[in-house]
Amino acid sequence: QQPVQSPQAVILREGEDAVINCSSSKALYSVHWYRQKHGEAPVFLMILLKGGEQKGHEKISASFNEKKQQSSLYLTASQLSYSGTYFCGTASSARQLTFGSGTQLTVLP
Amino acid sequence: DTAVSQTPKYLVTQMGNDKSIKCEQNLGHDTMYWYKQDSKKFLKIMFSYNNKELIINETVPNRFSPKSPDKAHLNLHINSLELGDSAVYFCASSQWGTSGGTDTQYFGPGTRLTVL
Numbered sequence: 001q002q003p004v005q006s007p008q009a010v011i012l013r014e015g016e017d018a019v020i021n022c023s024s025s026k027a028l029y030s031v032h033w034y035r036q037k038h039g040e041a042p043v044f045l046m047i048l049l050k051g052g053e054q055k056g057h058e059k060i061s062a063s064f065n066e067k068k069q070q071s072s073l074y075l076t077a078s079q080l081s082y083s084g085t086y087f088c089g090t091a092s093s094a095r096q097l098t099f100g101s102g103t104q105l106t107v108l109p
Numbered sequence: 110d111t112a113v114s115q116t117p118k119y120l121v122t123q124m125g126n127d128k129s130i131k132c133e134q135n136l137g138h139d140t141m142y143w144y145k146q147d148s149k150k151f152l153k154i155m156f157s158y159n160n161k162e163l164i165i166n167e168t169v170p171n172r173f174s175p176k177s178p179d180k181a182h183l184n185l186h187i188n189s190l191e192l193g194d195s196a197v198y199f200c201a202s203s204q205w206g207t208s209g210g211t212d213t214q215y216f217g218p219g220t221r222l223t224v225l
Contacts, residue, residue: 032213032214034216036150040218040219041199041216041217041218041219042152042199042216043216044213044214044215047212047213055213085150087152089152089214096142096154096157096165097154097214098154099151099153101149101150101151102150102151102152
């Protein structure tokens with residue numbers, strides 16, 4: 001089942017912060033975050049594993065609440081380059097990623 | 110060095126034709142995937158291969174047939190193309206997760222298929 005992302009879209013000014021949420025109805029092993037710019041492939045940002053391990057870019061932070069099967073991606077002091085569509089992908093016992101519908105982030109100067 | 114590559118980047122064809130998309134990864138990963146991204150940007154898994162064996166086969170018409178000649182290659186052949194097949198097809202690769210679930214997936218640049 002597809003995870004639910006919110007908000008669907010957000011518009012920011014440079015320097016502002018944003019939070020993107022992802023929730024699943026399934027028990028999860030991991031949550032993955034990707035960013036996709038128009039006409040390009042999704043690019044890995046972060047993976048959060050059950051048990052607390054995280055791997056990803058230093059400037060990106062995220063949380064994973066295993067009890068609630070929810071994850072949040074925190075974008076602080078946003079830059080123009082942060083614009084794009086953010087996808088969360090959730091992995092359960094099926095060992096595959098199921099992606100949310102995406103959150104379109106626009107950062108304005 | 111390109112980690113995951115796909116050919117062709119663009120594919121325009123008529124309904125009813127048969128076409129193939131090729132994917133290669135040089136990351137040493139043992140798992141490869143095909144995703145379909147529709148016009149609404151929804152990314153949906155189609156197939157997954159681990160060490161050349163099919164492990165995920167979502168509800169995809171049997172006109173789509175993946176083939177993995179070795180761990181570094183995963184091709185997608187589509188028969189009798191239909192208008193609804195128009196989409197961007199992404200190949201991805203990862204290492205099989207040891208802690209359960211899949212490890213980081215690296216995506217190819219995508220193949221934009223347009224069926225006329």
